[in-house]
Amino acid sequence: MIRREWNFVEEFSNENDMKSFIKQNNVSIKQTETIALGKKVTYRCTQARKYPECNFQIRVIYYNDEKIAVSTSSERNHDNCASITRTPLPVTDIVKTSVAAGLTQSQTCRAVQNEYTSDVPSSKKKILIL
Structure with missing residues (x-):
């Protein structure tokens, strides 16, 4: 170290x-x-x-x-933003569409799993739905 x-x-x-x-x-x-x-x-x-x-x-x-x-x-280094700080925009769009369509929380989670190829932590999905 x-x-x-x-x-x-x-x-x-x-x-x-x-x-x-x-x-x-x-x-x-x-x-x-x-x-x-x-x-x-x-x-x-x-x-x-x-x-x-x-x-x-x-x-x-x-x-x-x-x-x-x-x-x-050291010096400040704010060049690379962490990718885990926010939910990816496509996931947010999927959740908004699902909520507008009246889907349940579990149906919305399934929609995210089916439509978004990368892994999204379940905590991020639940926060968006609530």
Whole structure:
């Protein structure tokens, strides 16, 4: 496993400045842990589920002597959208047609299986039907 490389960005003296930096970078908390020097919080890109190749993270270390160090790792990569985030458009069309025709949930699932060649998770089909 390749070790993540962290690049020091800035040292903050108060938490409000650090929080505005976090907000500007569009990240959310991934992990929090207590360390000998204080507390370490790791944030990840809020788009990471939609773009699985995005490895952008921010690490904030709250030192016991009240200074706050911020580092980042890698660059954002939003080139390839994950194919599993949304139901494919042909499936959505099949479900809409089936619901408009008054088919039941199981009949609609069968229609999707018959008309769409790729595999669609059953959870996606049920969400569309409901």
